[in-house]
Amino acid sequence: MPPPLVTQIPLSVVYAAGQVIKASELRSSVTDAVGFLTARPVFAGQNTAGTTYGSGADDTMVMNAEIIDNWSGHNTASSTTQYFCQFPGWYLCKSVIAWNYSSATNNLFTSGFQGTTNLSAFGPVRGARQLRVTASGIPTTQCVDLIKQTATVANVGEADYIQPTVYQGTGGNLSLETTATSYPYVTIRWVAYNAQLVSGALSVPVNASWPVPPSYVTSSFVNTNVTDTIAFLFYPPICKAYYTAGTTTLPSNTFPAGAVIDLTTVTVDNFSGFTTGTSALYTAPVAGNYFCYGQFNLVATAAQFNTAAGFRVNGGTTMWGDSMVRTSNGSDGSGAQVQKRLRLNAGDTVQFMGQQSSGSAIEYATAAADQTRMIVVWEGA
């Protein structure tokens, strides 16, 4: 049985020497923090209806079925394309969209997210673009984004929301997949609050055992193992950086050689780990397991070639994710993405790597919707 939802921010008490610890304070700090973090907002929905969409537009995707929606931010009867913010913070959003397409004609498929942040509209911002290759197989696009949500009033028009978007460029109407193992699905989950609950630098909780007499509990012990622990778990390291349209190119390389993806602008980096530029990298501020995601999009080129995306740690061997071919298509660009969970020590560096084998350097896509970006989220010690 899931615990009841905790909808308030936990109490943060910085204790002084000799200060009495009240049971009521622990209920408002520890109990609420454990309750919230155990049942943090998460939504996973599907389209099982094979909804049909027109060509050449980013349409919002109907989510008629739910896998989980523990804070009831979504409704399968109305506004089915939207997940409404139930608690402020940063949400890690992921979509996997499969299309019912069996033609051999080479076309573009992609997916993304749009919505509001603090009631201001954003997007659509897409994932990596995929180009259809052969008549066999299912075009399946992926997108991961880290999106800030602020307004939580539960009335339509007064709360922030997130919507998955889908795009297909076949030139006609096309339906989503209806095979049960290929239903398009979306995950939207809270990963961090909007701000740090206490001032000062935070470290990964050590969760020490409570002192046994003749040792005694000090204010420092309580501040470290209660107050700072809650503060860290509510605001762990997160980062999102992207490429702002310019003239940077991704050089051609023979796999498995690759090049560092140029990331120029930081959206969020709450532990100051990111370094921008042509040698862009994220330096892990604390040890732990990190979810890492990267996607790049290139401008249209007519040639047939391969693309691949990966990560390398401390300049070592690149760990590749997507590695795939795109056929000749002069009107649409393509890309690649990678998502991995990496165990890092504090000070380890992660670089987002890309590869393309066209024989010539290719510029990154410049449209704001076709973003090249990297996301990092600390998940556990």
Place this chain on the structure above:
Amino acid sequence: MTVQEPEPPLFPAGYGPLPSDMDSWIQQPFQFLTTKVMFRAELQASQALTANANTLIHFGSTAGDILEDPYGGWSTTATSAQPAWSWLCPAGCTGLYEVTMTAFTANPSGGATAAVIFLDGTEYGYLAYNWGGDGQASGACGGGPFYLTGGIDYIQGYIGTVAAVNTTATAGQYPTLEIAWVST
């Protein structure tokens, strides 16, 4: 130290707690929420894949494949609770998990490559589906949500491929499988 998914603790007023009470109420819940349940594996040795089929990937066939599994959920042999080459959700840790997988194979000449997850022995869904590299190794990676019941549900990673190829045995191009607890 591994601990089970916590219940929000109750702090009674007017009660003199022992250190062990405080460990149960504070240390252990935060220990779970700090570490969570995590499983990471890679397949270092080459494994043959069947054309036009999904092939169960034998993570753990080589020492060093299992990068971390603090709850001991992975088994390379069949037991009374799970089949071989599967990860059993730990008892007491029911909840939503995110599974990420990378399918990696030798050059399939543009043939499709898919990362496929089986739940309790049945094909559940594709995490990724790409037209593989043409003239280079092929990769497809993605992730998806799975609600797992502790001690009952188990996960297996498969690679689907059109071509009869092997997985790659080169560092950086290993198939990988990762499972992370997200929420109750």
